[in-house]
Amino acid sequence: MTTSGSGGKGAPSARPVVTLRDVASKAGVSVATVSLVVNEKTQSRVSEATQQRVLQAVNELGYRTNALAKSLVRGESAFIGIVSDAIATTPFAGKIIRGAQEEARRHGYVLLVADTDADPDATQQAIQMMIDHRALGVLYSTWYHREVDAPAALEGVPSVFVNCLASEPGSCSIIPDEVRGGETATSLLVGRGHQRIAFINSTEDAPSTVGRLEGYRLALRSAGIEPDERLVFTAVPEQEGGYDAAAAMLALSDRPTAVFCYNDRVAMGLYDRVKEEGLRIPDDLAVVGFDDQEVIAAHLRPTLSSVALPHYDIGVLGVRALLARVAGDRTEAVQRVFCPPVLRDSF
Template identity: 35%
Template sequence: MTKKPTMSDIAVACGVSQATVSLVLNNAPGTRISSATRDAVMTKAAEIGYTTVHRRPDRRPVIAMIINDVTSSPHVAGLIDGVTESANERGLLVSVMPTGGDSDAEQAVLDHLAAMPIAGVIYARLITQQINIPPGLLNVPTVLLNCYTGDRSIPSVVPGDLVAGQTSALLLIKAGHRRVGYIGGEDTIEAARERIKGYRRALMMHDIALDPAIVFKGGWTIRGGYDAFKSIMMVPDPPTAICCFSDRTAMGVYAAAAELGLKIPEDISVVGFDNETYTADMVPPLTTMELPHSEMGRYAAEHLADLLASPRKTSRNFQVKIECELIERQSVKVLDRSGLLPVA
């Protein structure tokens, strides 16, 4: 009995991946596949007698987005929206598979995917972190979203937290503040480590000495921001401005400032981080940094689509950092702009 031709046969003969063959034969819109590759696939399909019996003309290749958490933060919506919007533009469908941070659930997802015709995977984390890639993904086209491997062996995209920390501090320095305090997160959080590095770099750029007395770690909650600000303002020469690890930290600063009889921004300027939905309604509206979750998701899907379209293309794996956007509102007072270097 003659063996029925398969997409794998076409892929081997043309030197491309099965995913590429699927994209061509399904005429998926928005994919970057060269005309030469398309012609080669179609020619080989006709040559070996491959048919698409019972195949729906609108069927699209599916990619899986595995993410550890979809409930604890509104930021996850940006990651998912970015992935799905970009994938749809490239003619790909997305199956979002949350694992709840449970290793057994993740293994069940990987076992399920192994039995399915998945074109590729976006492996995501809600909080930026270094990971060990699951062995089940080593032979599957994969892009890491908001996480990365230590050896950078898998393409990844993360936020530019260091530059964002620098930008928020430079905004205050540009406004004339020379005593800029910092309330950061715990050292166990990578974003906290990166943002305080940026804060320190901004001080160095303007020859401002780092004063540990106005730097507080572990204040990523509302209560943490409240307690940290109370402590910082007890020093003999208190700051005129504060960089906060998160908008929740900034909320704590607002509450503590009110108790101390300080007005924002007249007496103390504040910059937050995250651009939570409530920050525009704070009194005064909070200046903050916005994490680029949607842009990161779009990049991950675009890069995965490129990997599927050109599987034989050789390129080094790398990590891309997406810049965070500064959202300027009314919580920063300009003291003096004279004699300062331009903000980079």
Template identity: 40%
Template sequence: MIDVAAEARVSQTTVSLVLNHADGARLSPETRQRVIKAAAKLGYQPVRRGGAPAASAATTIGFVCDELSTDPWTAIGLDGVREKAWSHGLTVTVMATRGDADMEAAALAQLAALPLAGLVYATINTRLIDAPAWASPAPLVLLNCHAAGGAFASVVPGEVAGGHAATDVLIRAGHRRIGYINGEASMEAARHRLRGYRQALATADLPFDPDLVREGNWEPLSGYEATRALMALAHPPTAIFCANDLMAVGCYEALRELGLRIPDDVAVMGYDDREIAQHLHPPLTTVLLPHFEMGSIAAEWLIDAAAGSPARPRQVKVECPIVMRKSV
């Protein structure tokens, strides 16, 4: 799906909507045709059995999440779970609790009464959580979160490696002074991406300069303000790595105001691969958050566990690949 999305210049979500014939989606006929042609060119066909659920006691996978609509990540992960489940004749039952403890307890109790193949417990932000009170023999896997002591299996993005890979792209392009605009330090994703940035510098034998690091809040305005501050340094960076694509939008605006060209004067790297990344001018080189693949792996882990297959690793870190465009 990543390859089809890149070929058609759309997001993974758009590919899924088109190839799963979601007629209610607000997509233009031209976009649908691009996706269909890209899938045909690459020989991609979603794997599914379709039809009735599998003839076994387990007919569904439960999916409990704190948020589903505030950002696209949980919905994309759910899409990965749904596709993998349906390929095995299983449906998915979804409950969003908005972090309400009483609602979560009720949701878990209701799901425990169903003929479950297993439960996916997902959070919109990657973080350490208290182990959910799961009173069912069905297996449980955590998606985009993890519990202390490995109480449950978990599937999370490889954020340190993603930050390292993004910085390495800039280093390989010849940059030696690389600014970094991070998100809020209280968030695990921000800490891990920064760690990857620092590791890449160390690997290339480049010094870490704290003046080149600015903390933002994931929103475009903070990317704009941090970029202005970085470019006001006596020795400004020749490349800026933004810890998410929305801050990169603000970075683009600040560089344009300063009369600087991307990537001729300053290269820009994003993170997330939001829909907007491909529509910036020039299109933004970024890092893909692999939520679809994470959801697919979580569902596969449950299906294997329910079938008594050999144990998988207790934590799976999924690669965050680079999406090369024109900003580096």
């Protein structure tokens, strides 16, 4: 890869590719002998002295083996695949990939990544590509937590579902603990002495909608507060939805003193409406969000306390679960990962 404007004065020249033939010429042996050495297939066919001469030539010339070709020769894989329905357009996918990549590297594997843009045909093709490249296994990921049907191509390779829940028997899923997350968010507000706590939920049909509402109710009941269904609102989970729901909430004659928002985008819309009403956060209304989108939560004024989705940890645990399945652990499992609170200035 060259820098922009290559070809001009002082531009770096491309490094020549070193081949098996180059190594063979320098070491004074045949190409076949070099192939045996670099693929660790020497056994008793190549003397120790010849092996050392080949390896010295490899080091001096900077020869790099083709990892895919080597895995095919040895029948062992150097790759773990991850297939996602959206990467470039979502704020969270990068954290899942980073967690998976770092854990894969710790075990000596390279992560192959495919973005399918939620296209079923592209998904099948991506998984088949992973199989063709002798991937050890495949992580199948969605950009938000939801239930999925396993792609048929996954039947041919060990797999783990990350950030999504598969209903197929024998499947393994690593997902956020939505119930406990909702409980954590609401408990933060209860802990500050609030009794009338609203919840602005999502209109989406998703495990997060159900789970966070359940956690909200559990936290209230654990504190001896009977949930008031008049304080539960639904909104499109975007800034506009939060703005509209806040208008309805603040119109109540006995309005709440605190609110838990389904996500940080909803909280952003609520902030706008609260300011228009001449109210102050947290003095007049304490607020806790969910997702911890730093581009939002850390830049609102006051900064927004939130509950983080544990995407990095989900990526790490996904790789660990996949390695366990490759090793023979076929236990059906759903692992729910704790969503930690991130405390700022809004409550």
